[in-house]
Amino acid sequence: MSDIVAQRFTRLRAEMEKTGTGLVALGPGSHMEWLAGFHPHPDERPCLLLVASEKAGFLMPALNAEAARLSSDLPMFEWADADGPNAALQAALADLFPARAGRLVLDETMRADFALLLIDALPGIERAFTDDTVGRLRAMKDDSEYRRLKASALLNDEAMKAAWAQMKPGMTETEVADLVDEHFAAHGGRVQFSIIGASENGAHPHHSTGARVLREGDAVVMDIGGRIGGYPSDMTRMAIIGEAPEGYGQIHSIVEKAVQAALAAARPGVPASTVDRAARQVIEDAGYGEYFVHRTGHGLGIDIHEPPYITASSDTVLEEGMVFSIEPGIYLPGRFGIRLEDIVILRADGPEILSALPRDAFVVRI
Amino acid sequence: MSDIVAQRFTRLRAEMEKTGTGLVALGPGSHMEWLAGFHPHPDERPCLLLVASEKAGFLMPALNAEAARLSSDLPMFEWADADGPNAALQAALADLFPARAGRLVLDETMRADFALLLIDALPGIERAFTDDTVGRLRAMKDDSEYRRLKASALLNDEAMKAAWAQMKPGMTETEVADLVDEHFAAHGGRVQFSIIGASENGAHPHHSTGARVLREGDAVVMDIGGRIGGYPSDMTRMAIIGEAPEGYGQIHSIVEKAVQAALAAARPGVPASTVDRAARQVIEDAGYGEYFVHRTGHGLGIDIHEPPYITASSDTVLEEGMVFSIEPGIYLPGRFGIRLEDIVILRADGPEILSALPRDAFVVRI
Numbered sequence: 001m002s003d004i005v006a007q008r009f010t011r012l013r014a015e016m017e018k019t020g021t022g023l024v025a026l027g028p029g030s031h032m033e034w035l036a037g038f039h040p041h042p043d044e045r046p047c048l049l050l051v052a053s054e055k056a057g058f059l060m061p062a063l064n065a066e067a068a069r070l071s072s073d074l075p076m077f078e079w080a081d082a083d084g085p086n087a088a089l090q091a092a093l094a095d096l097f098p099a100r101a102g103r104l105v106l107d108e109t110m111r112a113d114f115a116l117l118l119i120d121a122l123p124g125i126e127r128a129f130t131d132d133t134v135g136r137l138r139a140m141k142d143d144s145e146y147r148r149l150k151a152s153a154l155l156n157d158e159a160m161k162a163a164w165a166q167m168k169p170g171m172t173e174t175e176v177a178d179l180v181d182e183h184f185a186a187h188g189g190r191v192q193f194s195i196i197g198a199s200e201n202g203a204h205p206h207h208s209t210g211a212r213v214l215r216e217g218d219a220v221v222m223d224i225g226g227r228i229g230g231y232p233s234d235m236t237r238m239a240i241i242g243e244a245p246e247g248y249g250q251i252h253s254i255v256e257k258a259v260q261a262a263l264a265a266a267r268p269g270v271p272a273s274t275v276d277r278a279a280r281q282v283i284e285d286a287g288y289g290e291y292f293v294h295r296t297g298h299g300l301g302i303d304i305h306e307p308p309y310i311t312a313s314s315d316t317v318l319e320e321g322m323v324f325s326i327e328p329g330i331y332l333p334g335r336f337g338i339r340l341e342d343i344v345i346l347r348a349d350g351p352e353i354l355s356a357l358p359r360d361a362f363v364v365r366i
Numbered sequence: 367m368s369d370i371v372a373q374r375f376t377r378l379r380a381e382m383e384k385t386g387t388g389l390v391a392l393g394p395g396s397h398m399e400w401l402a403g404f405h406p407h408p409d410e411r412p413c414l415l416l417v418a419s420e421k422a423g424f425l426m427p428a429l430n431a432e433a434a435r436l437s438s439d440l441p442m443f444e445w446a447d448a449d450g451p452n453a454a455l456q457a458a459l460a461d462l463f464p465a466r467a468g469r470l471v472l473d474e475t476m477r478a479d480f481a482l483l484l485i486d487a488l489p490g491i492e493r494a495f496t497d498d499t500v501g502r503l504r505a506m507k508d509d510s511e512y513r514r515l516k517a518s519a520l521l522n523d524e525a526m527k528a529a530w531a532q533m534k535p536g537m538t539e540t541e542v543a544d545l546v547d548e549h550f551a552a553h554g555g556r557v558q559f560s561i562i563g564a565s566e567n568g569a570h571p572h573h574s575t576g577a578r579v580l581r582e583g584d585a586v587v588m589d590i591g592g593r594i595g596g597y598p599s600d601m602t603r604m605a606i607i608g609e610a611p612e613g614y615g616q617i618h619s620i621v622e623k624a625v626q627a628a629l630a631a632a633r634p635g636v637p638a639s640t641v642d643r644a645a646r647q648v649i650e651d652a653g654y655g656e657y658f659v660h661r662t663g664h665g666l667g668i669d670i671h672e673p674p675y676i677t678a679s680s681d682t683v684l685e686e687g688m689v690f691s692i693e694p695g696i697y698l699p700g701r702f703g704i705r706l707e708d709i710v711i712l713r714a715d716g717p718e719i720l721s722a723l724p725r726d727a728f729v730v731r732i
Binding site (some may be wrong): 027040041043044062063064066067080081082083084106107108109110111112113114115116127129204205206207208276293294295305309311312313333 | 393407429432447449472473474475476478482495570572659660661679699
């Protein structure tokens, strides 16, 4: 077990004790990756990392066991396709979790059939998701994670600028996305997603980038993310093709003020809902509350969306080291949308923005 | 609602009636894609397609609703980030599923938190996964699906041949995988996975393609899949670099006989376990039973792994139109692995292989 994996197990067991958790079960995915330093090929074969107060081990499909042993020295309770996972799961629970006392914490992202296999094997157990154990720990980044997120954000800045430098009327949204992809690929990264939404398309927060041709007078939402060194980026900026559409400047400045209000509200010890409220209040006060249709932000780490979530109903209290987005937006159906998004790490005295790129709209001269 | 979507709803409701199913709940993913013709951006926000005997509708995050309406005219029970999904789910269940009678069928691939949200909202309901409803229907392909799977298999043949034509000693596994990627990309497809495993690496069925350099005397497992027209391919062939390793020819011919035995056993009305048994028997009789560590096959459709699964413990009965892999293998730790895999569609008189490429090992002349 590497030092970092050993440290994370120790921190997790401290959280388990604090929260009365007897067993944590993680599926092949980001939680397992964070804790164990790897995860096997995820498929429909039940595969779980089971962590109890003293012992831990894997429920492991036999055909992944040999490769998994190269990455972990934890015991593997193997099962073959011919037998199915039930007997191996019973053996694992008998060995690792004989007391069957305390909460069962389930990886909320695991497949439903994995979760129900375990729930059915532990009838009557109190269950919870990872919010106050693995999720909480993952939300607070250590220095090595900070450095990778920062490097990823700076590459994102460059990908955005590369697209800006080549955008022009007549190009499709997809062609703009290709410019972003190419920049990530040419610099050792890999694009993770891109939402390029021209004018009316930008009014859909989750628009699928498509064949819409950029025209003079378009306001273009550019929400892009890549990955390098195992960690992602996520940033939204606006581009204007020539002359901005009517009313653009006023809306942009409302969204910018909302970002600044959220930045000013984000401090260790403050509930995440307070940060959402700060951004939302600015937009509501300006009369556009009904057009800000999503939460203010989400955590970013191994996953592009992870705790903490910055929502009106969140009861998460922000802590030093948490990394999350601040991304208010105003979406005017049929006209345009404006979203401005930065990723921040929360320091003792407030948020540090990872990107170095100003939030002003970039104007494509034509 | 398109004709194909309407037909699929009708077929699903017939299966629901046969199986005593009151409600089918699908998450954003392949089941939803198959039934509704689309699925929204999957993330941590609960999103479900709920199908009851008379009515159907979506539990839908508000920020995806407008885009979803472009793809479906079913009612959307929307929820905003500020409120969370509970009230919208209650409204959806009250409207769509007032009787609360019959089984709840859950998409086994949905996130655990989505499934438990629904289970907690329907206390005491009998639950099942999709095996005998959506899963069964998806396993039997219609003509349009067959044509796309066939085209995808033929592109895979060409990608394999393109890699063979350029492989040589000194190249890494990753460089071979790159040749496959490039061929898919150059012909309008996209690689989905590739396992390139030289000699001892090929003895891990799920080896991660890496920096291992190909050398004279290597036996190389090449398990590759791409996607074109929305449908995937999946095929495994062997390549030999110069002279085959000792004992190779004998093992290859055992695996080939296992493939042929499985092909001969696969007929409509036969249990999937019989096909697994046929392949396994050949390998056991040859004395290598302990080295065939996985099932004989899996279904292939929108997903690369989907029902029917061809395993020793499967109680699936094969039906005309089902598409699945036949892929026995023998894995000799530290030496080499041999797997031969073809995708077939089951016709009234037996399986039709989609690939046109013989299963002989390709010899790279050096």
